[in-house]
Amino acid sequence: MSLTRRGVVLLAATALVLAGCSSEGSGGEASDKPASEKVTVEWWNIFTAEPSKSIMAERVKEYEAAHPNVTIKNVPIENEAFKAKLATVTQSGKAPDIFATWGGGMLQQQIDAGLVKDITADTQSWVGNFTPAALSAYQFDAKMYAVPNDIGMVGFWYNKALFAKAGIAQPPATWSEYLDDVKKLKAAGITPIALAGKEKWPGHYYWAYLAMRIAGLDALKQAGVDHDFTKPDFVSAGEHLKQLVDLQPFQKGFLGAGYSTPDGQAATVGNGKAAMELMGQWAPSVESDAGKGLGDDLGFFPFPSVEGGKGVATEAFGGGGGYAVGADAPAEAVDFLKYMLEMPQHTKAVEAGIILPVLKGEESAVKDPNLAVVAKALVSATGFQLYLDQAYPPAVGQEVNDSVAALIAGSKSPDEVAKSITEVAKSE
Template sequence: MLKKIMLVLLSIMLIVSTSACGTSSKGPSNSNASKSSNSSGATQKITLTFWNIFTNDPQKTIVKNIVDKWNQENPNVQIEQSITENDAYKTKIKTAIAANEAPDIIYAWGGGFSKPFVDAGKILPLDDYLNDGTKDKMLPGALNNITYNGKVYGLTFAQQASVLYVNKELFDKYNVKIPTTFSELIDAIKTFKSKGITPFALGEKDEWPGMWYYDMIALREAGAQLSRDALNGKASFEDQAFVDAAEKLQEMVNAGAFDQGVMGLTRDEATAEFNQGKAAMYFGGNFDAASFEVDSSLVKGKVEAVRFPTIEGGKGDPTEYIGGGSDVLLVNANTKYKDEAVKAAKYLAENMSLEFYKVGAALPTWKYDSVDQSKVDPLEIQIMNNIVANSKDSVLAWDLYLEGDQAQTHKDLVAQLFAKQITPQDYAKQMQEKINGK
C-alpha cells in the first residue's frame, strides 16, 4: 500500500514539474510577442505590423492581395497592415517613431523625410541583408535615395522620373526638331513663340512645378554627385555649376518659354493647357502622364516622352534624371523579429513595385522583365525606355531631398528666379546661406 501511495505522489510531482516548465516563459499577451521560428526553433505564429498610405484603388487592392498571399504562404509569420490617409500618415508615423511605437515595417519616402529617423537610430540598416541577390533584382540607383552615410536603410518600390513631354503634332506642323541640346531647346522655344504657341505649359503658382525645371538644369550643369554633395552640405551652392543653372533657367524665361501670367497659373491649369493642345511642351514627372492619356485629352496619342536636353559643357551625364526611388519600406530598428521583418519587406517591395507598374500606378525600382509590356500604358513604357532604362544616376526633386523649411526655401528662391526678382548669383548665395548655413 505504501508503495502505491509513493507511486501516486511521484506521478503528481512529475505532472506539476512538466506543467511548470511549459509555462515558465512569460511575455506580452499580444500576438507580436510570440516566439520567432528562426530565433528559437518554435513554430508559433508571429505578427509583423505594416503601416502604409494605400487608402485608394488600385493600390489598396493590390497591397491587400500581396499581403494575403504572403500570409497564405507564411502561416507562422503573418503581416497585419494599418492604412492611413497620406497627410495624416506623415504626422502619425513621425509621432510613433519618436515614441518608439512604430510598426515593424514602415512605409516612408526617401531623402529628407526618412533621414531624421535614420539619424535618430530608429531604422534598421539593411546592408547585411542585401547580398543574397536582392540588389541584383533592383534597377541601378534604386537605393541611392535611401542610402545615408554609405549605408542602406530601406527598400524602394516606386520611383519618380522627370520627363519632357512633347506634342508631336505641333512639332511636326511647325517643322521643329525635338531638342536634344539646350541650344536646340532655346531655338524651339523661339520658334513656337513666334508662331503664337506657348512653348511650355507651367503653373508656377504652386512653386514646386517650376522647381523641377531648376533641379533638372542643375543636374545637367553639376551632375548627380555634386548636386547631392551640395544638398548634403558637403559642397557649396555657390559653385559655378549652380549659378550657371540659374542663368539657364532665366534664359528660358527671357526667350519666352512660358505664359506671361505663369506666376499666377496653377499646375492643374498648366496641365489643362497642354491637354488642350495649346502648348508644345510640358516638363514634369511620370505622374503627369496619366492625365495626357485620358479620353478627354486632345493630345492623347500625340505625346512623346523624352529626356531633358543636355547642356553643352555641363558636368552631368546625359542619362541622369530628377527622381529615382521615392517610396520606400523601412524596418523598425527595435522590431523583435529583424530577420522576418526584412524578409517580408523584400517580398512586399518587389511585388508592389511590379504590380503597381502593371496598372500604371507607379514606375518600378525592381527589374520588370517578367511584366507583360503589352498591358502597360504606352507612355509609361516610353518613360521607362527613354529615361529610366540604362540611366547612370538620379537625384530626388530637391523638395523631397531637403528637410522641412529648407525645401520651402528652395522653392521660394526658384520662384524668384522665374519672376526675375533675384539674380543667379543672389540665388546661389542665398541657397548656401539658408540651406547650408554658410
C-alpha cells in the same frame, strides 16, 4: 516640400503600389523563433485608393497563409495624413515596423535619430535584383536603410502636332537647341511651356536639372554635405534658367496656376494650349484627367544636355517610393518585404500600369507606350538624382522651391537663389 506633387502622383497613377508573391515565397526563414511563436508586424502604407487597397489586403492574406505565426497589421493611411501621423510618432522616438518612405533627406534624419534599421545584411542576398537607379534614394554610406518599390523620372512631355506646326522636326538634344525651339514655337503663335507657378515644386525641376547638367551629380551630392550652393556652376544653373524665363515662354497667368486644376499646367498641355511641360511619369494621366489629353500626339524627351556641362543627358532626375524598417522591428518585417518584392508579383503590378520597374528585367512588362519610354530611359540611366526637395533636409528643399519660384517670377537673381539656399542649408 512638394507634398502636392506626391498627392497627385498617388491619385493619378495609384503610385507606390507594392504587389506580393504567391504562397511559394521566401519560405518563412525570417528568424530563429519557434514557428509557433506569434509575431505581429505593423505596416504603415498609403494604399487607401482602389485597386491598391484591395491588392495589398490580398497580398497580406497570402503571406499570413504561408506564415501562420505572423500577423501583418495592415494600416493604410491617406497620403497627407500619413506624413502627419508619421511625424508625430517619430518625434516621440518610435517608428512603425514597416513604413512608406521617399528616401532622401527625411530618411536621413530618421536614420540619424536611430529610428531606422540598417538592413544591409538582411537584404544582401536579394538587393542585387534592383536597378541601381531604384536603390539610390535609400543608400547612405554604402548601407541600405529601405527598399524601393516604385520609381519614375521627370522629362518633357510635348505635343508633336504643335512642334510640327512650328517647324520642329525632332526634340532638342542641347539647351541651345531647346531655347531655339521655344523661340520657334513663339514665332508660330504657340505657347511653348505650361507651368504651375503657384505650386512652386514644378519650377524647381528646371533649376535642378540644369544644376545636374552643368555641375554634375557629384556636385549636387557634395552640396548636401558642405551646404554650399554658391559655387559658379550652381549660379550658372540659375543663369541658364533666366535665359529661358526671359523668353516669356509660359502661359498667361502661370504665376497663379495650379498643377492639376481645370485651368492649370496639366490641362493647358492636355487641351493643346501649350506645347510642353516638364513633369514626371504621371503627366499623361493628369493631362487626360484635367484636360482632354493628347493621344497619339503626346511625346516624351529627356532634359537636354548643356554645352560644356559636367553632366550628361542620360542622367535622370525623379523619385519613387519604398519602405523603411523600424529600428525595433522583428526580423519578419524584412522577410515580408522580400516576399512582396519578388519578381513574379511585382512584375504583374508593372504590367497593370500601377508602378514602374525597380527590378532588373521588368522594363518589357510596361504596356503603356508613354510609360514604356520612361521605363527604358530609367533602365539605361547612367545616374539618378532624387528630387531636391526630397534629397535634402525639408527646410533646404523648401528653400529650393521658394527661391527658384522667385527667380521665375523675376524677384530673385541667380546669385541670390544660390545664396538663399546656402544660408538655409548652413543653418540646418
